[in-house]
Amino acid sequence: xxxxxxxxxxxxxxxxxxxxxxxxxxxxxxxxxxxxxxxxxxxxxxxxxxxxxxxxxxxxxxxxxxxxxxxxxxxxxxxxxxxxxxxxxxxxxxxxxxxxxxxxxxxxxxxxxxxxxxxxxxxxxxxxxxxxxxxxxxxxxxxxxxxxxxxxxxxxxxxxxxxxxxxxxxxxxxxxxxxxxxxxxxxxxxxxxxxxxxxxxxxxxxxxxxxxxxxxxxxxxxxxxxxxxxxxxxxxxxxxxxxxxxxxxxxxxxxxxxxxxxxxxxxxxxxxxxxxxxxxxxxxxxxxxxxxx
Amino acid sequence: xxxxxxxxxxxxxxxxxxxxxxxxxxxxxxxxxxxxxxxxxxxxxxxxxxxxxxxxxxxxxxxxxxxxxxxxxxxxxxxxxxxxxxxxxxxxxxxxxxxxxxxxxxxxxxxxxxxxxxxxxxxxxxxxxxxxxxxxxxxxxxxxxxxxxxxxxxxxxxxxxxxxxxxxxxxxxxxxxxxxxxxxxxxxxxxxxxxxxxxxxxxxxxxxxxxxxxxxxxxxxxxxxxxxxxxxxxxxxxxxxxxxxxxxxxxxxxxxxxxxxxxxxxxxxxxxxxxxxxxxxxxxxxxxxxxxx
Numbered sequence: 001x002x003x004x005x006x007x008x009x010x011x012x013x014x015x016x017x018x019x020x021x022x023x024x025x026x027x028x029x030x031x032x033x034x035x036x037x038x039x040x041x042x043x044x045x046x047x048x049x050x051x052x053x054x055x056x057x058x059x060x061x062x063x064x065x066x067x068x069x070x071x072x073x074x075x076x077x078x079x080x081x082x083x084x085x086x087x088x089x090x091x092x093x094x095x096x097x098x099x100x101x102x103x104x105x106x107x108x109x110x111x112x113x114x115x116x117x118x119x120x121x122x123x124x125x126x127x128x129x130x131x132x133x134x135x136x137x138x139x140x141x142x143x144x145x146x147x148x149x150x151x152x153x154x155x156x157x158x159x160x161x162x163x164x165x166x167x168x169x170x171x172x173x174x175x176x177x178x179x180x181x182x183x184x185x186x187x188x189x190x191x192x193x194x195x196x197x198x199x200x201x202x203x204x205x206x207x208x209x210x211x212x213x214x215x216x217x218x219x220x221x222x223x224x225x226x227x228x229x230x231x232x233x234x235x236x237x238x239x240x241x242x243x244x245x246x247x248x249x250x251x252x253x254x255x256x257x258x259x260x261x262x263x264x265x266x267x268x269x270x271x272x273x274x275x276x277x278x279x280x281x282x283x284x285x286x287x288x289x290x291x292x293x
Numbered sequence: 294x295x296x297x298x299x300x301x302x303x304x305x306x307x308x309x310x311x312x313x314x315x316x317x318x319x320x321x322x323x324x325x326x327x328x329x330x331x332x333x334x335x336x337x338x339x340x341x342x343x344x345x346x347x348x349x350x351x352x353x354x355x356x357x358x359x360x361x362x363x364x365x366x367x368x369x370x371x372x373x374x375x376x377x378x379x380x381x382x383x384x385x386x387x388x389x390x391x392x393x394x395x396x397x398x399x400x401x402x403x404x405x406x407x408x409x410x411x412x413x414x415x416x417x418x419x420x421x422x423x424x425x426x427x428x429x430x431x432x433x434x435x436x437x438x439x440x441x442x443x444x445x446x447x448x449x450x451x452x453x454x455x456x457x458x459x460x461x462x463x464x465x466x467x468x469x470x471x472x473x474x475x476x477x478x479x480x481x482x483x484x485x486x487x488x489x490x491x492x493x494x495x496x497x498x499x500x501x502x503x504x505x506x507x508x509x510x511x512x513x514x515x516x517x518x519x520x521x522x523x524x525x526x527x528x529x530x531x532x533x534x535x536x537x538x539x540x541x542x543x544x545x546x547x548x549x550x551x552x553x554x555x556x557x558x559x560x561x562x563x564x565x566x567x568x569x570x571x572x573x574x575x576x577x578x579x580x581x582x583x584x585x586x
Contacts, residue, residue: 123508143506178502185497186507190490190514196550197486198569200542204478206471211576213436214479215416219580220513221483226573229566233559240554247551249493254544257489261533261540266526273522276491280519283504287512 002027002163004063007049008056008078010034013095013122014069015048015134020167022047023136032131033059043131057081060090065163068094072102073234079109086110091156092117097183097231098238099147099176106149114151118160121145121179122169129228140168147176184242191232192243193250194225295320295456299356300342301349301371302363303327306388306415308341308427310360313460315340316429325424326352336424350374353383358456361387365395366527372402379403384449385410390476390524391531392440392469399442407444411453414438414472415462422521433461440469477535484525485536486543487518 002021007014010032021027032049033056034040040052053059060066060082068075075096086092092110096102099119106117123143144164148157161171174182204210236243260268295314300307303325314320325342326349327333333345346352353359353375361368368389379385385403389395392412399410416436437457441450454464467475497503529536553561 123506143508145506178499181497181499182503182506185494185500185503186511189493190511192550193486193490193547194514195566195569196546197483197543198572199549199565200482200539200546201478202568202572203542203546204474204539206475207478209471210475210478211572211579213416213438213475214576214580215436217517218479218483220516221487222573222576223513224510225569226577227570229563229570232566233562236554236562237557237559240557244551244554246493246497247547247554249496250490251544251547251551253489253493253496254486254540254547256492257485258537258540258544261529261537264530264533266530269526269529270522272492273488273525275495276488276518277520277522279491279495279504280515283507283515284519286504287507 002065004029004031005065005067006031006033006056006059006063008033008059008066008068008082009070009074009095010040010043010049010052010131011069011129012131012133012138013124014067015043015046015131016124016136016138017067017069017095017122017167018048019134019136020139021163024166026163026166027065031059031063034131039131043134046131046134048131048134057085060085062087063090066090066092068092068096071228071231071234072096072098072238073230075102075105076109079105083110083113086113086116088113088116090116091159093120093160095120095122097121097187097235099145099174099179101238103147103149103176114149115153116156117149118152118157119147119149119176120160120164121147121183122164129231137168139164142169143172144169145172145174145179147174147179180239181242184239184246188232188235188239188243189246189250191224191227192236192247194222195232198222198225295358297322297324297356298358298360299324299326299349299352301326301352301359301361301375302367302388303333303336303342303345303424304362304422305424305426305431306417307360307362308336308339308424309417309429309431310362310388310415310460311341312427312429313432314456317459319456319459320358324352324356327424332424336427339424339427341424341427350378353378355380356383359383359385361385361389364521364524364527365389365391365531366523368395368398369402372398376403376406379406379409381406381409383409384452386413386453388413388415390414390480390528392438392467392472394531396440396442396469407442408446409449410442411445411450412440412442412469413453413457414440414476415457422524430461432457435462436465437462438465438467438472440467440472473532474535477532477539481525481528481532481536482539482543484517484520485529485540487515488525491515491518
């Protein structure tokens with residue numbers, strides 16, 4: 001049971017966590033912190049939070065659980081602000097999409113509190129954002145990756161695992177390095193490739209007509225290109241090393257494809273496309289149950 | 294009213310055209326031609342076609358409408374085979390995803406029949422294929438692009454437009470060059486970029502774990518990477534010139550992104566992502582009604 005949950009960032013991720021714990025009757029009070037007064041008012045109206053604040057330091061007083069669900073680029077001042085006011089038993093976690101940099105922030109700003117800190121990443125992305133997007137059941141059947149610190153107390157880790165399981169999630173543990181390499185490959189780089197594709201399309205001489213005839217393939221392929229610029233800039237910078245390695249691999253594969261096309265190499269093209277297609281088809285078959293956001 | 298419709302290629306595209314005309318009571322008999330006996334039997338069972346044949350030359354005898362709905366790479370032998378047996382009034386069209394090359398095939402193989410030939414492209418892609426995927430309503434609210442020849446008789450074009458409208462589609466006319474440039478940009482290149490992305494992922498040191506944690510963003514972004522290899526090889530080769538120009542633009546944009554990341558240029562990255570994101574968001578707002586396949 002959580003007495004007082006503070007959301008530092010009251011959007012889809014934090015809001016849906018609060019709603020899930022409320023439905024499970026595992027939280028007495030939820031305080032939402034955010035920069036947008038309009039968004040906080042919406043969260044209050046929707047019953048996502050019970051109280052709102054624009055002052056993180058004040059909000060965390062008396063809290064026994066803090067979820068930092070703000071973009072990674074905003075976490076540093078939040079950690080600095082709350083550090084002096086955290087109760088010793090207050091579990092601090094986050095929902096950052098990158099983990100090596102966030103682990104560095106915990107070490108730098110919450111050094112005295114590390115046994116109660118457990119970095120995490122719920123895998124429930126969406127192009128939607130804001131408190132109005134929060135919903136019950138967002139985490140049902142989803143995965144949550146925790147990247148505990150060597151200092152994290154086993155009881156803190158277990159408490160957080162239990163809470164995420166109450167939200168319906170399956171909980172995994174990884175090292176921060178492993179996490180960042182995996183999510184660069186299957187999340188961060190797809191977003192960046194989709195942004196690059198949209199920008200390449202904008203260089204087309206007839207972009208208005210192109211967009212006019214874009215259909216369902218385009219729709220799905222570019223859905224993530226509509227994602228939040230500030231958030232994805234921060235993720236790309238935070239996970240720069242792993243992201244750059246994957247982007248280089250993408251450039252290399254595009255250049256290989258260009259060479260096959262220039263050579264008119266039908267057999268090579270078949271092989272190239274079959275490798276990609278069979279991997280995707282096999283993945284689809286394995287993950288049939290994966291729900292849409 | 295169509296007396297005898299012959300589908301050269303009895304899959305999603307041809308089958309759904311036949312079903313739509315049947316429901317509109319606009320066709321008396323549908324003959325399906327295909328290479329796979331099992332697929333033709335399935336089409337007969339499902340009532341998509343009334344008779345099956347593996348001989349295109351024989352099948353088109355007495356036909357007043359032929360839809361070539363086979364992959365573009367298979368169209369040449371089909372046109373050659375049917376040319377001697379076409380009735381003078383038999384309207385011939387196709388559903389090829391590229392048009393410059395298909396127009397060339399009409400000229401080369403159906404030179405005596407051009408007034409009754411109207412190349413076309415129904416925009417209703419899907420990663421599904423085969424007669425079992427055919428369904429009523431596939432073309433409801435979809436677009437069909439016709440690229441008539443200078444020789445195409447106005448009555449032939451109008452007759453085909455009427456039939457596609459009876460299927461629920463909106464009909465547009467373009468030049469073959471315009472068509473190929475637009476669809477390279479919004480259809481062919483997204484598929485190729487998705488294939489390249491999958492192949493880059495296969496170079497990751499830990500691909501099994503990556504695929505294990507791939508979520509909904511990955512799912513949508515790579516859906517088209519599961520598409521039919523033979524079909525997309527043919528499209529890429531057929532539309533090579535336009536496709537290569539777009540692929541080069543994608544490589545250029547990825548390299549620009551890599552430079553921004555290497556330089557840690559946060560402002561440049563924000564601008565880069567905002568341009569892509571705002572374009573995608575505006576497109577989404579304009580096309581809200583676009584249905585899923």
